[in-house]
Structure formats: C-alpha cells, structure tokens
Amino acid sequence: MARELAFSVVEYRQRLTRVQAEMRSRGLEVLMVYWPENLYYLTGYHTVGYFGYQVLFVPATGDPLFLVRRLERQNVQDLTWLDGCEVYQDTEDPLDVTARVLTERGWVSRAVGIELDAWFLTTRHFLGLRKRLGGFEPTDASQLVNRIRLIKSPTELRYIRAAARAAEASAAAAVAAIRPGVREYEVAAEMHRALFRARSTYLGHPPLLGSGPRSGRAFVTWGDRAIRANEPVHIEPGGCVHRYHAVFIRTIHVGPPRDKKFLRLVDLSLEGLHDGLAKLRAGVTSAEVDEALKGPVRRAGLGETAFSRGGYSVGIGFPPDWGEGRTQSIKQGDPTVLQANMTFHLLSNLWYEGNTLVAFSETVRVTDSGCEVLTRFPRELIVRGTAGRAARTPARRRQGRR
Numbered sequence: 001m002a003r004e005l006a007f008s009v010v011e012y013r014q015r016l017t018r019v020q021a022e023m024r025s026r027g028l029e030v031l032m033v034y035w036p037e038n039l040y041y042l043t044g045y046h047t048v049g050y051f052g053y054q055v056l057f058v059p060a061t062g063d064p065l066f067l068v069r070r071l072e073r074q075n076v077q078d079l080t081w082l083d084g085c086e087v088y089q090d091t092e093d094p095l096d097v098t099a100r101v102l103t104e105r106g107w108v109s110r111a112v113g114i115e116l117d118a119w120f121l122t123t124r125h126f127l128g129l130r131k132r133l134g135g136f137e138p139t140d141a142s143q144l145v146n147r148i149r150l151i152k153s154p155t156e157l158r159y160i161r162a163a164a165r166a167a168e169a170s171a172a173a174a175v176a177a178i179r180p181g182v183r184e185y186e187v188a189a190e191m192h193r194a195l196f197r198a199r200s201t202y203l204g205h206p207p208l209l210g211s212g213p214r215s216g217r218a219f220v221t222w223g224d225r226a227i228r229a230n231e232p233v234h235i236e237p238g239g240c241v242h243r244y245h246a247v248f249i250r251t252i253h254v255g256p257p258r259d260k261k262f263l264r265l266v267d268l269s270l271e272g273l274h275d276g277l278a279k280l281r282a283g284v285t286s287a288e289v290d291e292a293l294k295g296p297v298r299r300a301g302l303g304e305t306a307f308s309r310g311g312y313s314v315g316i317g318f319p320p321d322w323g324e325g326r327t328q329s330i331k332q333g334d335p336t337v338l339q340a341n342m343t344f345h346l347l348s349n350l351w352y353e354g355n356t357l358v359a360f361s362e363t364v365r366v367t368d369s370g371c372e373v374l375t376r377f378p379r380e381l382i383v384r385g386t387a388g389r390a391a392r393t394p395a396r397r398r399q400g401r402r
Contacts, residue, residue, distance in 0.1 A: 006243075032115065037316040043080040046318075049072060114139070150324065151341050152315060204238070204317030232356040246314065251357075269348045272293045294310065308351070314363055340368050
C-alpha cells in the first residue's frame with residue numbers, strides 16, 4: 001500500500017533539520033516528542049488513539065524513532081515516511097519499554113529534552129520514567145517544535161485556505177438554517193453536513209453555536225434550545241484539511257435588533273477588527289496588534305467588554321484544540337515580533353455579559369506588507385428575518401477587507 005503523506009518526504013526532512021538544529025543550539029542530544037500535533041508535523045503520523053501512550057525519539061542527528069502501541073504499528077507504516085518503529089503490547093507497561101529503548105540506545109546519560117507541557121505526557125508517566133531511570137533529569141523542551149511550526153510553508157498555507165472554504169460552507173449552512181422555532185442541534189447538523197461535504201475532516205474542537213442567553217457563554221456548543229425571534233445567535237465555524245484549521249466568528253440576530261448597546265458593540269467590534277487587520281504585518285509585536293483591536297472600544301469607554309486575548313496562532317490541531325494558542329497568542333503586553341507566514345485567528349470579541357458575545361473574527365496570514373485574510377464571508381452583522389430570510393444590517397461601519 002502506498003503511504004498516505006500530506007507532504008513530500010523532502011518537506012518532512014526539512015522540518016526535521018530545523019528541529020535538530022534548534023536541539024543542537026540548546027545542547028540537546030535527544031528530544032522526546034509527545035504532542036500529537038508535533039508527531040504529525042515531523043512524521044505525518046496521526047490517529048484518534050493518541051489517548052494511548054506514544055513517543056517519538058528525535059536524535060540530534062539521524063532519523064527519529066517511534067514507540068507506539070502495537071495496535072498503531074500499521075498507522076506508522078502507512079502514514080509516515082519512517083521505516084519501522086518500536087512497539088509495546090497492551091500487556092506491557094509502556095514506561096518499561098520507553099526506559100528500555102533509552103537505555104539500549106545509550107540515551108539515558110545524554111542531554112535529553114522532553115515536552116513536559118504536552119497534555120498526553122501525564123505526571124504518572126514522567127515520575128515513572130524518573131523512577132525507572134534513576135538520575136534521569138531531562139530538560140523541558142515543551143515549545144521547541146511548536147515554535148518552529150508557527151511559520152507556515154506554501155503547502156501548509158494551501159491546506160489552511162482549503163480549510164477556510166470548508167468553514168465558509170459551514171457558516172453559510174448555519175445562516176440558512178437559523179430562524180425562529182429551529183433548535184440549535186438542527187442548525188449544528190446543517191453546519192456539519194456542509195462542513196464534511198466541503199471535504200473537511202473532524203475538527204480540533206466542535207464549532208461553537210449558541211442562541212439567546214446562551215450566546216454569551218464562552219465556548220458554547222449547541223443544545224436543544226429552540227431559537228426565538230428578536231435574539232442574537234453566535235456562530236464560530238471551523239474547517240480542517242490535513243489537520244490544518246481555519247476559523248472565524250460571526251454575530252447573527254433574528255429580526256432587526258433594538259438594543260442600542262448591542263448595536264454599538266457591533267460597530268465597535270467591526271471597527272476593532274478592521275484596525276487590527278490594518279496593524280497586522282511582519283515586524284509588529286503581538287501587543288501592538290492587540291492594542292489596535294481593542295482601541296475603538298476603549299476609546300468609547302466600553303473597554304471592560306474587551307477582556308479576552310486578541311487572537312491565537314492556528315495550524316495543526318487535534319482535539320481538544322484547533323489552535324496553537326498555547327504557543328503564540330495575540331495579547332496585551334506580549335513583545336513577540338510577528339513574522340511573515342504566521343497564521344492567526346484574529347478576534348474582536350466584546351463580551352456583553354448576561355446578554356451575548358458580540359464578535360467578528362478572521363483567519364489571516366501575516367505578510368511583509370500587511371496581512372492576507374484567508375476566510376471569506378460577509379463581515380457584518382447578519383440579520384435573519386423572522387420568516388427565515390436574510391436582511392441587511394444597520395450596523396456596517398468600517399468593515400472593509402484587507
């Protein structure tokens with residue numbers, strides 16, 4: 001069977017070369033990789049069975065070595081560019097096998113880096129390795145691979161653009177389905193139908209959807225509530241192609257909105273996103289972009305509504321996350337200088353607490369001269385007529401596309 005690789009072997013080897021160069025600059029001779037996203041980035045390996053113990057040993061020179069559950073050996077063979085792997089049986093403790101591999105290869109006494117921040121390296125795993133290996137004192141290398149992943153290649157960008165098309169299809173299906181009496185799960189069903197017809201695979205986390213008072217909750221997913229007239233609906237659709245994601249947010253209202261503060265926040269959210277996009281380019285800092293996003297609402301005296309971060313890096317994602325925000329966010333006080341071909345989900349979130357989240361966002365690529373908006377969907381308040389027809393919004397200032 002031919003191997004199913006999303007990238008050329010040349011590109012995988014280029015990634016490995018960059019990681020090994022960074023390892024050597026830190027004085028590391030072996031790196032133990034646990035993040036599912038990093039396993040995928042370096043080898044192409046992916047599975048929904050990452051709840052089981054698995055580790056990739058990356059030496060400072062030479063090819064990596066996988067240790068996986070015996071059940072996963074075929075996935076290594078079919079989905080990666082590597083030849084062979086070490087396995088453990090379900091009757092074995094994988095920590096015993098890990099210790100054996102490290103010992104047999106003479107790596108225990110070397111300078112070892114390990115991804116201590118990885119969700120799937122548990123405290124029991126780490127303490128168990130230290131117990132088995134005596135004076136095993138690895139260096140925390142949690143973000144070594146992650147930071148290299150921030151700069152996207154042309155092929156990675158192509159997949160993110162394809163994911164954006166899938167997210168747009170999902171959003172269009174949501175808007176078409178929203179009307180009084182329709183239950184949230186029915187809208188979610190249409191979002192997923194359109195998403196998968198647009199050739200998306202499963203998302204890093206569910207698309208977000210909430211109506212009425214539920215629309216103001218963080219990370220709200222659909223329930224069985226019936227949507228009503230004269231209330232807001234929050235949607236955050238995503239798309240995923242070859243594990244690369246694109247995401248955006250839109251605020252919808254069923255019937256013409258009458259709440260003046262809501263309308264004011266719509267204007268300010270759109271203005272903030274416009275200003276954030278105008279500020280985004282290689283060479284500016286994360287903090288400068290966040291300040292631009294929040295400038296309009298702060299000048300309007302409503303800065304207390306803008307307390308969440310201004311965005312996060314997106315790319316490879318596995319549940320429970322579709323973003324790279326644990327590596328790089330757009331946030332207040334962050335001095336990180338942005339570079340060309342970083343990709344972000346840029347957010348203009350205003351929390352009208354007790355009522356709704358008023359928000360608009362885009363997935364974008366940083367360029368030397370500005371930014372490329374990768375998601376393409378009307379950037380405006382979407383008003384759904386009570387009979388199910390779309391109407392134009394009265395709140396439409398400064399939402400021009402970059």
